[in-house]
Amino acid sequence: MDSLFAILNAVLVLGLLGALFGLVLAAASKIFEVKKNPLFEPIIEVLPGANCGACGYASCSALAEALLEGSASTNACVVGGEESSKAIAEILGVELEKNTRLAAFVNCSGGNNAAKRYNYIGISDCHAAMRLADGPIVCRFGCLGLGSCVKACPFGAIHLENGVAKVDHEICTGCLICVDTCPKHVIHPVPYYADVNVACSSHEKGGALRKICNIGCIGCKICERTCQYDAIHVIDNLAVIDYEKCTGCGECALKCPRKLIVDSNLDRTPRVLDKAQ
Amino acid sequence: MSLTSLISISLGAILVENYVLVQFLGICPFLGVSKKTDTAVGMSFAVIFVMTLASAVTYLVNEYLLVLLNLEYMQTVVFILVIAVLVQLVEMFLQKAVPALYQALGIYLPLITTNCAVLGVALLNVVSEYTFIESVVNGFASAVGFSLALLLFSTIRERLEVSADIPKAFEGIPIALVSSALLAMSFMGFSGLKVF
Numbered sequence: 168m169d170s171l172f173a174i175l176n177a178v179l180v181l182g183l184l185g186a187l188f189g190l191v192l193a194a195a196s197k198i199f200e201v202k203k204n205p206l207f208e209p210i211i212e213v214l215p216g217a218n219c220g221a222c223g224y225a226s227c228s229a230l231a232e233a234l235l236e237g238s239a240s241t242n243a244c245v246v247g248g249e250e251s252s253k254a255i256a257e258i259l260g261v262e263l264e265k266n267t268r269l270a271a272f273v274n275c276s277g278g279n280n281a282a283k284r285y286n287y288i289g290i291s292d293c294h295a296a297m298r299l300a301d302g303p304i305v306c307r308f309g310c311l312g313l314g315s316c317v318k319a320c321p322f323g324a325i326h327l328e329n330g331v332a333k334v335d336h337e338i339c340t341g342c343l344i345c346v347d348t349c350p351k352h353v354i355h356p357v358p359y360y361a362d363v364n365v366a367c368s369s370h371e372k373g374g375a376l377r378k379i380c381n382i383g384c385i386g387c388k389i390c391e392r393t394c395q396y397d398a399i400h401v402i403d404n405l406a407v408i409d410y411e412k413c414t415g416c417g418e419c420a421l422k423c424p425r426k427l428i429v430d431s432n433l434d435r436t437p438r439v440l441d442k443a444q
Numbered sequence: 445m446s447l448t449s450l451i452s453i454s455l456g457a458i459l460v461e462n463y464v465l466v467q468f469l470g471i472c473p474f475l476g477v478s479k480k481t482d483t484a485v486g487m488s489f490a491v492i493f494v495m496t497l498a499s500a501v502t503y504l505v506n507e508y509l510l511v512l513l514n515l516e517y518m519q520t521v522v523f524i525l526v527i528a529v530l531v532q533l534v535e536m537f538l539q540k541a542v543p544a545l546y547q548a549l550g551i552y553l554p555l556i557t558t559n560c561a562v563l564g565v566a567l568l569n570v571v572s573e574y575t576f577i578e579s580v581v582n583g584f585a586s587a588v589g590f591s592l593a594l595l596l597f598s599t600i601r602e603r604l605e606v607s608a609d610i611p612k613a614f615e616g617i618p619i620a621l622v623s624s625a626l627l628a629m630s631f632m633g634f635s636g637l638k639v640f
Contacts, residue, residue, distance in 0.1 A: 334453065
């Protein structure tokens with residue numbers, strides 16, 4: 168009888184405790200209820216949920232809240248791209264903002280072609296290498312090729328090729344985390360539709376550059392003369408493309424004696440930014 | 445109970461009987477959220493918060509409910525219930541009252557409901573026959589010890605991530621386990637430490 172009583176006692180106490188706690192929680196959920204905007208859930212659904220922070224907000228849900236407040240633009244999410252911005256504009260009932268999608272491009276093709284100051288043996292990280300006399304590459308403007316951007320990219324869009332980082336434009340979402348990561352500032356944002364890019368950042372004069380890099384821009388201006396659209400100019404010994412004017416014909420890439428103008432030739436239609444809009 | 449005994453309890457809980465590295469409690473979050481220092485910091489604050497609160501509440505429940513009803517053998521199950529409810533309640537309260545703190549603790553708050561270190565501290569408080577103040581201090585200090593281990597380990601793991609000279613077969617979890625073993629061994633060095 169005693170043991171039966173003990174069992175009953177235990178069951179009753181735990182049961183009552185559980186019921187009591189349940190009631191308390193139920194009451195608390197009413198008292199502390201935080202009203203959520205009914206549009207919050209549908210917006211979360213169309214956002215990619217990568218929480219990459221490329222939009223400038225801590226997470227996708229933070230962006231969703233900012234969108235509901237109206238403090239973020241509908242195309243803030245670079246990862247979701249056009250698809251998600253369209254969906255968001257639809258949910259919020261506002262007009263879609265213009266597509267300004269970007270991609271990252273490494274303005275360097277040095278790598279194994281660039282002269283080395285010393286042989287770097289250490290942590291495979293550009294920031295670490297920068298501490299040793301600004302890195303093993305002589306060129307002040309060149310990629311160190313130790314892959315800090317490769318590790319930083321949340322989408323695996325960057326890999327090393329011949330000792331220089333290369334962005335895969337098919338995968339690049341334009342979050343531009345790599346742009347901030349690169350200690351040499353050799354990665355730049357370019358319009359997503361720009362197929363032709365100059366893979367060099369060096370402002371060194373031709374003669375000086377030939378000594379430290381087998382491939383860099385010598386400022387010969389052949390590209391400038393080739394371009395029919397006045398879209399490429401040599402400024403400070405470096406060819407620079409004006410993406411507003413560039414049609415992506417790729418003539419300059421064919422004529423470049425150093426072969427450093429890259430025509431990715433993905434044949435996206437339309438090939439230039441103004442046509443995209 | 446004196447101040448010296450409280451200090452002795454704190455140091456004991458943080459270094460000598462570190463929950464993770466010496467008593468092997470709470471290994472799951474220790475391995476789970478130690479990949480990045482940022483997340484480790486978030487988790488640490490959540491654990492400190494909950495463990496301190498849980499030791500206080502479980503002490504009261506034990507003293508004024510279970511002991512009176514001769515139900516001490518139900519400690520484990522009742523404590524689990526109490527801690528789970530407590531965390532839920534705190535989460536709801538924070539979301540309403542202090543959204544900033546709620547954002548900072550984020551997902552870690554509900555995650556540690558089932559952290560065995562939290563249950564461990566509640567049960568060990570009873571076994572050690574601590575008073576209310578001692579229980580709370582022990583809860584807080586144990587959580588600080590947990591945080592210390594977590595932060596140390598997360599910095600080690602971040603370092604392991606960048607120095608790439610790990611054999612292929614040991615990359616990821618294996619090297620994490622090996623290094624946590626080494627870290628635990630170094631904490632064994634505190635075992636002779638006696639303050640007062």
